[in-house]
Amino acid sequence: MQQLTNKQILVGVTGGIAAYKAAELIRRLQDHGATVRVIMTKAAQAFITPLTLQALSGNPVHCDLLDSEAEAAMGHIELARWADLVLIAPASADFMARLATGQADDLLATVCLATNASIAIAPSMNQGMWRDQSTQQNLQTLISKQVLVFGPGDGSQACGDIGPGRMMEPEQLAVEASSVFKIGSLDGVKIVITAGPTREAIDPVRYISNHSSGKMGFALAQAAMDAGASVTLITGPVSLQTPERVTRIDINSAAEMHQAVIETLPVCDIFIGSAAVADYRPTSIADQKIKKSTETMTIELVRNPDIIADVSNHPQRPFTIGFAAETQDVESYARGKLEKKKLDLIIANDVSNTAIGFNSDNNAVSVIWNDGKVSLPMTSKQQLGRHLIEEICQHYRKK
Missing domain, CATH: 3.40.50.1950 (Flavin prenyltransferase-like)
Incomplete structure (x- = not known):
């Protein structure tokens, strides 16, 4: 190996x-x-x-x-x-x-x-x-x-x-x-990680998406595998190589990711939701490419399933970690999400900072729980992934 x-x-x-x-x-x-x-x-x-x-x-x-x-x-x-x-x-x-x-x-x-x-x-x-x-x-x-x-x-x-x-x-x-690099001890622990963006189709050639590269989720998958875990990586469309010995499931839409995640929960000990999942999708998808015919166009949207909330409330609930990618009031929004969705941990970062935002090779985050927080300074996402897995392992073992 x-x-x-x-x-x-x-x-x-x-x-x-x-x-x-x-x-x-x-x-x-x-x-x-x-x-x-x-x-x-x-x-x-x-x-x-x-x-x-x-x-x-x-x-x-x-x-x-x-x-x-x-x-x-x-x-x-x-x-x-x-x-x-x-x-x-x-x-x-x-x-x-x-x-x-x-x-x-x-x-x-x-x-x-x-x-x-x-x-x-x-x-x-x-x-x-x-x-x-x-x-x-x-x-x-x-x-x-x-x-x-x-x-x-x-x-x-x-x-x-x-x-x-x-x-x-x-x-x-x-x-x-x-x-x-033999960090922590996750031998025998089964981890599911989501990564990358989702794509919500408008017609056969257009979709709604975001700028997520998937780099952070893939770094977490690599670090978890290095720590001895059995890792399933559920990812939206990205151009990244699958880490060695990681099981990869490719999806496109939020609904597909939701289904894939729920199916893994019976054999999941830790769930890390690092994907940037679209909050909304078009209510209907056109069968053919929509032609340019008017000055304006309205697309009606409906909310996507809340994957992290459904995992946290599932009867077979694993230790659940969410991500909060925010552009303002980062810690405040992250704590609100932590409490509302009853998460064990939430990892927050400021994506308005282009040095650590989407597509960057570097990141800086805060790991937040009910009565505490630790901030991890900017470093490569590969190195940060290892620090995060160490932190997650400590909280998981305590609980």
Whole structure:
């Protein structure tokens, strides 16, 4: 199984003889399903060229903090948001010292300060440098800051010494990276997630819909699967790849989604309604394409079934989570929906913000329940999906 499927790994390469192993590490991470981008320090470029790592990763290698081209496309903040994991391999003694003291004097150090993703280091240095008191103090500082430490290994070194300080082998590092994403414990839990828009037909060629891309729902499905759940994803029309081992049901209209959801409830433990379901549909659908014949046209609409309310009130009610995509008074409207529809949780976001609204790759939300709330800052939808599944898992287990 590819445990890093859809994960975005930012590999930081610092100066040291083990930098040549970064080439193999990129391959092994990709073998496990990850998408890889690379940052190199100036010292790293003395050991291996950016062109080599660019060819292997399939993405441009980032080297300079003040690179005008990078800032125009994917600067240090964009890289920080993009990453699900920042893996620094090799991590030199110098970089460990700079990371421990919070310096931001190059691109890699700056990204580490800016990211919300997990940070892992794979130390690589002479055994004397590893054992030195300053390095060990820096190591403890990094551990106290929740930086993950992979290795180092023990054995012969390029300088001829024998002892601790060898960088872990690339395959071992890929396995360690995979373990970062084993979040929560939803083994055996059955989750149904709705995603994307619905389309309400007017005639054979026209319909009423919205701008939902389905990205958030698909990210939740991936995260739930990674946490061990059995996932059914009921989705409107979107152009997204189905996450591995997720059962996908494609629908078009709200009525079709409603039917598909109700049919899954006998085997559903958690329901997450992240789809942007049309509130109304035309009362009738024309058999043929409506011709342009008058200056105005009136379409009579009727309300669609309320999927989330029907799930919450169903005799076989699962743990029920709704979404509130609002453009104003976000928390107020979300709490009203939480209470009216008797939900366990509601996830609210401001879709008027184009940086996190429909079609964006990023999002920021608040998870709200009857007597509490937690806000999750803007990050990639893939990473946010994992944070949300963790939060949902905690509330589900309590109840």
